[in-house]
Amino acid sequence: MNPFEFYNPVRVIFEPGGVAKVGAVAEPYGKNVLLVSYGENTFLTDVLDKVTASLQEREIIVSPFFEISPNPTIEEVGRGVELCKKEKIDLVIGVGGGSVMDAAKAIAAGVYYEGDLWNMVASSHKAGSTVAFPSKALPTVMVPTMAATGSEMNCCAVLSNEATKEKSYVWDDCLFPQAAVVDSELTFSLPAYQTACGAADIFSHALEFYINGLEDTPVNYPIQEGLLRTVLLRAEEVLENPNSLQGRTDLQWASIVALCGISQPGNAWTPMHQVGHVLSARFGVAHGASLALVMPSWMRKMWPTRKERYLEFATRVMDVPMGGEESTILAGIDAFESFLNKIGIATRLDAFGIKEEDLDDVVADVRRISFNDDDMLPSHTPLTAETIREILT
Numbered sequence: 444m445n446p447f448e449f450y451n452p453v454r455v456i457f458e459p460g461g462v463a464k465v466g467a468v469a470e471p472y473g474k475n476v477l478l479v480s481y482g483e484n485t486f487l488t489d490v491l492d493k494v495t496a497s498l499q500e501r502e503i504i505v506s507p508f509f510e511i512s513p514n515p516t517i518e519e520v521g522r523g524v525e526l527c528k529k530e531k532i533d534l535v536i537g538v539g540g541g542s543v544m545d546a547a548k549a550i551a552a553g554v555y556y557e558g559d560l561w562n563m564v565a566s567s568h569k570a571g572s573t574v575a576f577p578s579k580a581l582p583t584v585m586v587p588t589m590a591a592t593g594s595e596m597n598c599c600a601v602l603s604n605e606a607t608k609e610k611s612y613v614w615d616d617c618l619f620p621q622a623a624v625v626d627s628e629l630t631f632s633l634p635a636y637q638t639a640c641g642a643a644d645i646f647s648h649a650l651e652f653y654i655n656g657l658e659d660t661p662v663n664y665p666i667q668e669g670l671l672r673t674v675l676l677r678a679e680e681v682l683e684n685p686n687s688l689q690g691r692t693d694l695q696w697a698s699i700v701a702l703c704g705i706s707q708p709g710n711a712w713t714p715m716h717q718v719g720h721v722l723s724a725r726f727g728v729a730h731g732a733s734l735a736l737v738m739p740s741w742m743r744k745m746w747p748t749r750k751e752r753y754l755e756f757a758t759r760v761m762d763v764p765m766g767g768e769e770s771t772i773l774a775g776i777d778a779f780e781s782f783l784n785k786i787g788i789a790t791r792l793d794a795f796g797i798k799e800e801d802l803d804d805v806v807a808d809v810r811r812i813s814f815n816d817d818d819m820l821p822s823h824t825p826l827t828a829e830t831i832r833e834i835l836t
Protein backbone atom coordinates (compact mmCIF):
# COMPACT_ATOMS: atom_id res chain seq x y z
CA MET A 444 0.00 0.00 0.00
CA ASN A 445 1.11 3.58 -0.62
CA PRO A 446 0.93 6.07 2.24
CA PHE A 447 -2.33 7.98 2.45
CA GLU A 448 -4.48 10.05 4.77
CA PHE A 449 -8.14 9.19 5.09
CA TYR A 450 -10.67 11.55 6.65
CA ASN A 451 -14.42 11.63 6.26
CA PRO A 452 -16.62 13.19 8.95
CA VAL A 453 -20.02 12.97 7.21
CA ARG A 454 -22.90 11.49 9.24
CA VAL A 455 -25.00 9.41 6.84
CA ILE A 456 -28.62 8.67 7.70
CA PHE A 457 -29.46 5.98 5.15
CA GLU A 458 -33.13 5.15 5.44
CA PRO A 459 -36.11 4.87 3.10
CA GLY A 460 -38.58 7.53 4.26
CA GLY A 461 -35.73 9.32 6.04
CA VAL A 462 -36.58 12.65 4.40
CA ALA A 463 -38.94 13.31 7.32
CA LYS A 464 -35.88 13.52 9.58
CA VAL A 465 -34.23 16.47 7.83
CA GLY A 466 -35.59 18.94 10.42
CA ALA A 467 -34.11 16.99 13.32
CA VAL A 468 -30.78 16.60 11.52
CA ALA A 469 -30.65 20.32 10.67
CA GLU A 470 -31.71 21.69 14.06
CA PRO A 471 -28.27 21.76 15.75
CA TYR A 472 -26.90 24.06 13.05
CA GLY A 473 -29.17 27.06 13.48
CA LYS A 474 -32.53 28.59 12.71
CA ASN A 475 -32.01 30.06 9.25
CA VAL A 476 -31.74 27.61 6.37
CA LEU A 477 -31.07 28.14 2.68
CA LEU A 478 -32.86 25.35 0.82
CA VAL A 479 -31.14 24.76 -2.52
CA SER A 480 -32.64 22.85 -5.45
CA TYR A 481 -33.15 22.86 -9.23
CA GLY A 482 -34.90 25.61 -11.14
CA GLU A 483 -37.23 23.18 -12.90
CA ASN A 484 -38.21 20.94 -10.04
CA THR A 485 -41.75 19.71 -10.52
CA PHE A 486 -40.66 16.15 -9.70
CA LEU A 487 -39.33 17.44 -6.40
CA THR A 488 -42.28 19.61 -5.35
CA ASP A 489 -43.55 16.96 -2.97
CA VAL A 490 -40.06 16.29 -1.58
CA LEU A 491 -39.31 19.98 -1.06
CA ASP A 492 -42.67 20.36 0.69
CA LYS A 493 -41.79 17.49 3.03
CA VAL A 494 -38.33 18.92 3.77
CA THR A 495 -39.80 22.37 4.39
CA ALA A 496 -42.49 20.96 6.70
CA SER A 497 -39.97 18.98 8.73
CA LEU A 498 -37.83 22.13 9.13
CA GLN A 499 -40.78 24.32 10.03
CA GLU A 500 -41.89 21.80 12.67
CA ARG A 501 -38.67 22.78 14.45
CA GLU A 502 -39.30 26.48 13.90
CA ILE A 503 -36.53 26.71 11.37
CA ILE A 504 -36.93 29.55 8.85
CA VAL A 505 -36.53 28.40 5.25
CA SER A 506 -35.24 30.61 2.43
CA PRO A 507 -35.82 28.76 -0.87
CA PHE A 508 -33.19 29.03 -3.59
CA PHE A 509 -34.46 26.90 -6.47
CA GLU A 510 -32.22 28.14 -9.26
CA ILE A 511 -29.62 25.42 -9.87
CA SER A 512 -29.13 23.88 -13.33
CA PRO A 513 -27.51 20.56 -14.20
CA ASN A 514 -23.76 21.32 -14.40
CA PRO A 515 -24.17 24.28 -12.03
CA THR A 516 -22.56 27.61 -12.87
CA ILE A 517 -20.49 29.93 -10.72
CA GLU A 518 -23.03 32.63 -11.48
CA GLU A 519 -25.79 30.55 -9.82
CA VAL A 520 -23.49 30.01 -6.86
CA GLY A 521 -22.92 33.76 -6.63
CA ARG A 522 -26.66 34.42 -6.41
CA GLY A 523 -26.95 31.83 -3.63
CA VAL A 524 -24.10 33.48 -1.73
CA GLU A 525 -25.83 36.86 -1.91
CA LEU A 526 -29.06 35.34 -0.58
CA CYS A 527 -27.15 33.67 2.29
CA LYS A 528 -25.63 36.98 3.28
CA LYS A 529 -28.93 38.84 3.01
CA GLU A 530 -30.87 36.27 5.06
CA LYS A 531 -28.05 35.63 7.57
CA ILE A 532 -28.16 31.92 6.78
CA ASP A 533 -26.78 29.41 9.33
CA LEU A 534 -27.08 26.19 7.29
CA VAL A 535 -27.33 25.30 3.59
CA ILE A 536 -29.41 22.24 2.62
CA GLY A 537 -29.12 20.78 -0.89
CA VAL A 538 -32.03 18.66 -2.19
CA GLY A 539 -31.16 17.19 -5.59
CA GLY A 540 -28.45 15.38 -7.51
CA GLY A 541 -24.74 16.18 -7.72
CA SER A 542 -25.38 19.53 -9.37
CA VAL A 543 -27.49 20.79 -6.49
CA MET A 544 -25.28 19.32 -3.78
CA ASP A 545 -22.13 20.75 -5.38
CA ALA A 546 -23.75 24.16 -5.73
CA ALA A 547 -24.86 24.01 -2.09
CA LYS A 548 -21.28 23.32 -0.99
CA ALA A 549 -19.89 26.12 -3.13
CA ILE A 550 -22.51 28.57 -1.82
CA ALA A 551 -21.63 27.58 1.75
CA ALA A 552 -17.94 28.26 1.09
CA GLY A 553 -18.59 31.31 -1.08
CA VAL A 554 -20.11 33.14 1.89
CA TYR A 555 -16.63 33.38 3.42
CA TYR A 556 -14.59 33.58 0.22
CA GLU A 557 -12.86 36.87 -0.58
CA GLY A 558 -12.79 38.03 -4.19
CA ASP A 559 -13.80 36.31 -7.42
CA LEU A 560 -15.69 33.08 -6.61
CA TRP A 561 -14.26 31.33 -9.68
CA ASN A 562 -10.85 31.51 -7.98
CA MET A 563 -12.12 28.74 -5.66
CA VAL A 564 -11.76 26.13 -8.42
CA ALA A 565 -8.61 24.21 -9.32
CA SER A 566 -8.24 25.50 -12.87
CA SER A 567 -7.68 29.01 -11.45
CA HIS A 568 -4.68 27.74 -9.51
CA LYS A 569 -2.06 27.96 -12.25
CA ALA A 570 1.64 28.13 -11.44
CA GLY A 571 2.51 31.50 -9.90
CA SER A 572 -1.07 32.36 -9.04
CA THR A 573 -1.84 33.59 -5.53
CA VAL A 574 -5.48 32.45 -5.39
CA ALA A 575 -6.53 29.99 -2.72
CA PHE A 576 -8.99 27.17 -2.18
CA PRO A 577 -11.74 27.99 0.31
CA SER A 578 -10.90 27.21 3.94
CA LYS A 579 -14.19 27.93 5.69
CA ALA A 580 -17.83 27.21 4.87
CA LEU A 581 -21.26 27.30 6.43
CA PRO A 582 -22.44 23.87 7.56
CA THR A 583 -24.35 21.87 4.95
CA VAL A 584 -26.80 18.96 4.94
CA MET A 585 -27.44 16.99 1.75
CA VAL A 586 -30.58 15.19 0.63
CA PRO A 587 -29.60 13.35 -2.57
CA THR A 588 -32.29 12.56 -5.14
CA MET A 589 -30.01 10.65 -7.53
CA ALA A 590 -27.50 7.83 -7.21
CA ALA A 591 -24.50 9.08 -9.14
CA THR A 592 -21.80 11.39 -7.81
CA GLY A 593 -21.59 10.53 -4.12
CA SER A 594 -21.28 14.27 -3.49
CA GLU A 595 -23.32 13.81 -0.31
CA MET A 596 -20.35 12.18 1.43
CA ASN A 597 -17.34 13.92 -0.10
CA CYS A 598 -15.65 17.30 0.04
CA CYS A 599 -15.65 18.02 -3.68
CA ALA A 600 -17.80 20.27 -5.87
CA VAL A 601 -17.69 20.60 -9.65
CA LEU A 602 -18.63 23.97 -11.12
CA SER A 603 -18.91 25.47 -14.58
CA ASN A 604 -18.03 28.88 -15.93
CA GLU A 605 -20.16 29.74 -18.94
CA ALA A 606 -17.93 32.63 -19.96
CA THR A 607 -14.76 30.56 -20.23
CA LYS A 608 -16.49 27.22 -21.05
CA GLU A 609 -14.56 25.69 -18.15
CA LYS A 610 -15.75 22.99 -15.78
CA SER A 611 -13.47 22.43 -12.81
CA TYR A 612 -13.24 21.18 -9.22
CA VAL A 613 -13.04 22.69 -5.81
CA TRP A 614 -12.27 20.57 -2.76
CA ASP A 615 -11.36 21.15 0.84
CA ASP A 616 -12.21 19.57 4.18
CA CYS A 617 -14.48 22.57 4.86
CA LEU A 618 -16.79 21.31 2.07
CA PHE A 619 -17.64 18.01 3.77
CA PRO A 620 -21.36 18.11 4.58
CA GLN A 621 -22.23 17.77 8.25
CA ALA A 622 -24.78 15.11 7.35
CA ALA A 623 -26.52 13.39 4.46
CA VAL A 624 -30.10 12.15 4.68
CA VAL A 625 -30.15 9.40 2.08
CA ASP A 626 -33.71 8.33 1.32
CA SER A 627 -33.61 6.07 -1.73
CA GLU A 628 -37.36 6.42 -2.27
CA LEU A 629 -36.56 9.93 -3.52
CA THR A 630 -34.83 8.34 -6.52
CA PHE A 631 -37.94 6.41 -7.68
CA SER A 632 -38.99 9.39 -9.84
CA LEU A 633 -35.69 9.53 -11.69
CA PRO A 634 -36.28 9.19 -15.47
CA ALA A 635 -34.65 6.24 -17.24
CA TYR A 636 -31.99 8.36 -18.94
CA GLN A 637 -30.87 10.06 -15.71
CA THR A 638 -30.89 6.69 -13.94
CA ALA A 639 -28.62 5.29 -16.64
CA CYS A 640 -26.34 8.35 -16.54
CA GLY A 641 -26.02 7.91 -12.79
CA ALA A 642 -25.15 4.22 -13.25
CA ALA A 643 -22.51 5.13 -15.85
CA ASP A 644 -21.04 7.68 -13.44
CA ILE A 645 -20.83 5.26 -10.50
CA PHE A 646 -19.31 2.62 -12.77
CA SER A 647 -16.76 5.10 -14.11
CA HIS A 648 -15.71 6.22 -10.63
CA ALA A 649 -14.95 2.66 -9.57
CA LEU A 650 -13.48 1.71 -12.94
CA GLU A 651 -11.11 4.67 -13.31
CA PHE A 652 -9.57 3.61 -10.00
CA TYR A 653 -9.71 -0.14 -10.71
CA ILE A 654 -7.85 -0.10 -14.03
CA ASN A 655 -5.88 3.12 -13.69
CA GLY A 656 -5.25 3.48 -9.95
CA LEU A 657 -2.46 2.45 -7.66
CA GLU A 658 -0.58 -0.84 -8.13
CA ASP A 659 -0.99 -3.77 -5.75
CA THR A 660 -3.91 -2.67 -3.63
CA PRO A 661 -5.58 -6.00 -2.85
CA VAL A 662 -7.79 -4.41 -0.22
CA ASN A 663 -9.25 -1.96 -2.72
CA TYR A 664 -9.73 -4.17 -5.77
CA PRO A 665 -12.53 -6.31 -4.27
CA ILE A 666 -14.31 -3.16 -3.01
CA GLN A 667 -14.15 -1.72 -6.51
CA GLU A 668 -15.27 -5.02 -8.05
CA GLY A 669 -18.23 -5.08 -5.66
CA LEU A 670 -19.23 -1.59 -6.79
CA LEU A 671 -18.88 -2.46 -10.47
CA ARG A 672 -20.83 -5.69 -10.15
CA THR A 673 -23.54 -3.94 -8.14
CA VAL A 674 -24.07 -1.43 -10.94
CA LEU A 675 -24.23 -4.25 -13.50
CA LEU A 676 -26.69 -6.13 -11.30
CA ARG A 677 -29.00 -3.25 -10.36
CA ALA A 678 -29.00 -0.74 -13.23
CA GLU A 679 -31.14 -2.81 -15.58
CA GLU A 680 -33.33 -3.90 -12.69
CA VAL A 681 -34.30 -0.32 -11.75
CA LEU A 682 -34.77 0.59 -15.40
CA GLU A 683 -37.35 -2.19 -15.63
CA ASN A 684 -38.83 -1.47 -12.21
CA PRO A 685 -38.10 2.14 -11.15
CA ASN A 686 -39.65 1.54 -7.72
CA SER A 687 -37.36 -1.36 -6.81
CA LEU A 688 -36.22 -0.28 -3.36
CA GLN A 689 -33.52 -2.95 -3.24
CA GLY A 690 -32.14 -1.81 -6.61
CA ARG A 691 -32.29 1.89 -5.76
CA THR A 692 -30.70 1.49 -2.31
CA ASP A 693 -27.88 -0.67 -3.67
CA LEU A 694 -27.12 1.87 -6.39
CA GLN A 695 -27.23 4.73 -3.94
CA TRP A 696 -24.88 3.12 -1.43
CA ALA A 697 -22.58 2.13 -4.31
CA SER A 698 -22.49 5.75 -5.48
CA ILE A 699 -21.50 6.91 -2.01
CA VAL A 700 -18.85 4.24 -1.40
CA ALA A 701 -17.34 4.82 -4.85
CA LEU A 702 -16.43 8.42 -4.12
CA CYS A 703 -16.26 8.92 -0.34
CA GLY A 704 -12.56 8.09 -0.26
CA ILE A 705 -12.76 4.54 1.12
CA SER A 706 -12.55 2.68 -2.21
CA GLN A 707 -9.43 4.42 -3.47
CA PRO A 708 -7.44 6.08 -0.66
CA GLY A 709 -4.42 7.96 -1.91
CA ASN A 710 -5.49 7.97 -5.53
CA ALA A 711 -6.52 11.09 -7.39
CA TRP A 712 -6.31 10.14 -11.07
CA THR A 713 -9.54 10.47 -13.00
CA PRO A 714 -8.30 11.38 -16.49
CA MET A 715 -11.51 10.50 -18.32
CA HIS A 716 -13.45 12.76 -15.96
CA GLN A 717 -11.31 15.67 -17.18
CA VAL A 718 -12.13 14.89 -20.80
CA GLY A 719 -15.81 14.30 -19.95
CA HIS A 720 -16.05 17.68 -18.22
CA VAL A 721 -14.97 19.42 -21.42
CA LEU A 722 -17.66 17.54 -23.38
CA SER A 723 -20.25 18.65 -20.79
CA ALA A 724 -19.03 22.25 -20.79
CA ARG A 725 -18.90 22.56 -24.59
CA PHE A 726 -21.84 20.42 -25.68
CA GLY A 727 -24.11 20.16 -22.62
CA VAL A 728 -23.68 16.38 -22.36
CA ALA A 729 -24.91 15.01 -19.00
CA HIS A 730 -22.01 14.05 -16.74
CA GLY A 731 -22.50 10.26 -16.78
CA ALA A 732 -23.10 10.31 -20.54
CA SER A 733 -19.87 12.23 -21.08
CA LEU A 734 -17.91 9.46 -19.37
CA ALA A 735 -19.56 6.75 -21.46
CA LEU A 736 -18.36 8.60 -24.57
CA VAL A 737 -14.71 8.22 -23.66
CA MET A 738 -14.25 5.28 -21.30
CA PRO A 739 -14.44 2.31 -23.74
CA SER A 740 -12.24 4.06 -26.28
CA TRP A 741 -9.70 5.01 -23.60
CA MET A 742 -9.64 1.40 -22.40
CA ARG A 743 -9.02 0.06 -25.92
CA LYS A 744 -6.07 2.45 -26.17
CA MET A 745 -4.58 1.87 -22.71
CA TRP A 746 -5.00 -1.86 -21.97
CA PRO A 747 -1.45 -2.79 -23.09
CA THR A 748 -0.10 -0.63 -20.20
CA ARG A 749 -2.04 -2.54 -17.46
CA LYS A 750 -2.78 -5.99 -18.82
CA GLU A 751 -3.36 -7.65 -15.45
CA ARG A 752 -5.93 -5.04 -14.36
CA TYR A 753 -7.80 -5.31 -17.65
CA LEU A 754 -7.77 -9.11 -17.53
CA GLU A 755 -9.24 -9.01 -14.03
CA PHE A 756 -11.85 -6.51 -15.19
CA ALA A 757 -12.85 -8.84 -18.03
CA THR A 758 -12.97 -12.05 -16.00
CA ARG A 759 -13.96 -10.89 -12.50
CA VAL A 760 -16.32 -8.05 -13.36
CA MET A 761 -17.69 -8.73 -16.85
CA ASP A 762 -17.63 -12.56 -16.46
CA VAL A 763 -15.73 -13.13 -19.70
CA PRO A 764 -14.26 -16.69 -19.78
CA MET A 765 -10.45 -16.67 -19.69
CA GLY A 766 -9.01 -17.24 -23.15
CA GLY A 767 -6.13 -15.62 -24.95
CA GLU A 768 -4.90 -12.48 -23.18
CA GLU A 769 -5.78 -9.89 -25.81
CA SER A 770 -9.08 -11.46 -26.85
CA THR A 771 -10.23 -11.75 -23.23
CA ILE A 772 -9.34 -8.15 -22.46
CA LEU A 773 -11.05 -6.84 -25.58
CA ALA A 774 -14.14 -8.96 -24.90
CA GLY A 775 -14.32 -7.36 -21.42
CA ILE A 776 -14.23 -3.86 -22.91
CA ASP A 777 -16.82 -4.84 -25.54
CA ALA A 778 -19.09 -6.19 -22.79
CA PHE A 779 -18.77 -2.90 -20.89
CA GLU A 780 -19.69 -0.89 -23.99
CA SER A 781 -22.65 -3.20 -24.68
CA PHE A 782 -23.86 -2.67 -21.12
CA LEU A 783 -23.75 1.11 -21.57
CA ASN A 784 -25.65 0.88 -24.86
CA LYS A 785 -28.18 -1.55 -23.36
CA ILE A 786 -29.07 0.87 -20.55
CA GLY A 787 -29.51 3.61 -23.14
CA ILE A 788 -26.23 5.52 -23.10
CA ALA A 789 -24.45 6.37 -26.34
CA THR A 790 -20.75 5.65 -26.70
CA ARG A 791 -20.08 7.60 -29.90
CA LEU A 792 -19.66 11.35 -30.19
CA ASP A 793 -21.95 11.71 -33.22
CA ALA A 794 -24.92 10.80 -30.97
CA PHE A 795 -24.47 14.30 -29.51
CA GLY A 796 -23.72 16.01 -32.81
CA ILE A 797 -20.03 16.31 -31.92
CA LYS A 798 -17.99 16.28 -35.12
CA GLU A 799 -14.43 15.57 -36.15
CA GLU A 800 -13.82 19.31 -36.62
CA ASP A 801 -14.81 19.94 -32.95
CA LEU A 802 -12.09 17.72 -31.56
CA ASP A 803 -9.18 20.18 -31.73
CA ASP A 804 -11.11 22.53 -29.46
CA VAL A 805 -11.97 19.71 -27.06
CA VAL A 806 -8.33 18.62 -26.80
CA ALA A 807 -7.20 22.23 -26.41
CA ASP A 808 -9.62 22.73 -23.50
CA VAL A 809 -8.47 19.54 -21.74
CA ARG A 810 -4.89 20.74 -22.15
CA ARG A 811 -5.62 24.27 -20.90
CA ILE A 812 -7.67 23.16 -17.90
CA SER A 813 -6.17 19.86 -16.73
CA PHE A 814 -2.63 19.29 -18.04
CA ASN A 815 0.30 19.36 -15.61
CA ASP A 816 3.61 21.19 -15.97
CA ASP A 817 4.95 18.33 -18.14
CA ASP A 818 2.16 19.06 -20.65
CA MET A 819 0.42 15.76 -19.87
CA LEU A 820 -2.94 14.75 -18.43
CA PRO A 821 -2.08 13.15 -15.05
CA SER A 822 -2.88 9.44 -14.99
CA HIS A 823 -1.23 6.09 -14.21
CA THR A 824 0.12 6.41 -17.74
CA PRO A 825 0.02 10.17 -18.36
CA LEU A 826 -1.79 11.10 -21.57
CA THR A 827 -0.52 13.45 -24.26
CA ALA A 828 -2.77 15.73 -26.28
CA GLU A 829 -2.23 13.42 -29.25
CA THR A 830 -3.41 10.36 -27.31
CA ILE A 831 -6.52 12.19 -26.14
CA ARG A 832 -7.26 13.14 -29.73
CA GLU A 833 -6.90 9.48 -30.77
CA ILE A 834 -9.23 8.35 -27.97
CA LEU A 835 -11.87 10.86 -29.06
CA THR A 836 -11.49 9.93 -32.71
Ligand code: NZQ
Nearest residue numbers: 486513514540541542588591592594599601629632633730
Ligand atom coordinates in the same frame (compact mmCIF):
# COMPACT_ATOMS: atom_id res chain seq x y z
O1 NZQ B 1 -34.26 15.43 -15.56
P1 NZQ B 1 -34.30 16.88 -15.20
O2 NZQ B 1 -35.65 17.44 -15.34
O3 NZQ B 1 -33.25 17.68 -15.91
O4 NZQ B 1 -34.02 17.05 -13.61
C1 NZQ B 1 -32.98 16.63 -12.76
C2 NZQ B 1 -31.63 17.06 -13.17
O5 NZQ B 1 -31.66 18.08 -14.11
C3 NZQ B 1 -32.92 15.14 -12.70
N1 NZQ B 1 -33.25 14.62 -11.38
C4 NZQ B 1 -32.46 14.59 -10.27
N2 NZQ B 1 -33.08 13.93 -9.29
C5 NZQ B 1 -34.29 13.54 -9.78
C6 NZQ B 1 -34.40 14.00 -11.10
N3 NZQ B 1 -35.48 13.77 -11.86
C7 NZQ B 1 -36.50 13.08 -11.30
N4 NZQ B 1 -36.45 12.59 -10.05
C8 NZQ B 1 -35.38 12.80 -9.25
N5 NZQ B 1 -35.35 12.28 -8.03
O6 NZQ B 1 -31.63 14.76 -13.03
C9 NZQ B 1 -31.01 15.81 -13.73
C10 NZQ B 1 -29.51 15.73 -13.54
O7 NZQ B 1 -29.20 16.09 -12.22
P2 NZQ B 1 -27.71 16.39 -11.77
O8 NZQ B 1 -27.77 16.89 -10.39
O9 NZQ B 1 -27.04 17.23 -12.80
O10 NZQ B 1 -27.07 14.93 -11.85
P3 NZQ B 1 -25.84 14.25 -11.17
O11 NZQ B 1 -26.19 13.74 -9.82
O12 NZQ B 1 -25.32 13.29 -12.16
O13 NZQ B 1 -24.78 15.43 -10.96
C11 NZQ B 1 -23.93 15.83 -12.01
C12 NZQ B 1 -23.01 16.94 -11.54
O14 NZQ B 1 -22.16 16.49 -10.47
C13 NZQ B 1 -20.77 16.65 -10.86
C14 NZQ B 1 -20.84 16.54 -12.38
O15 NZQ B 1 -19.69 17.03 -13.01
C15 NZQ B 1 -22.09 17.37 -12.68
O16 NZQ B 1 -21.81 18.74 -12.62
N6 NZQ B 1 -19.92 15.67 -10.18
C16 NZQ B 1 -19.71 15.87 -8.87
C17 NZQ B 1 -18.83 15.06 -8.15
C18 NZQ B 1 -18.59 15.25 -6.71
N7 NZQ B 1 -19.16 16.27 -6.08
O17 NZQ B 1 -17.86 14.48 -6.11
C19 NZQ B 1 -18.06 13.99 -8.80
C20 NZQ B 1 -18.66 13.55 -10.10
O18 NZQ B 1 -17.71 12.82 -10.82
C21 NZQ B 1 -19.18 14.68 -10.93
O19 NZQ B 1 -18.14 15.33 -11.63
Ligand code: ZN
Nearest residue numbers: 592644648716
Ligand atom coordinates in the same frame (compact mmCIF):
# COMPACT_ATOMS: atom_id res chain seq x y z
ZN1 ZN C 1 -18.29 11.37 -12.10
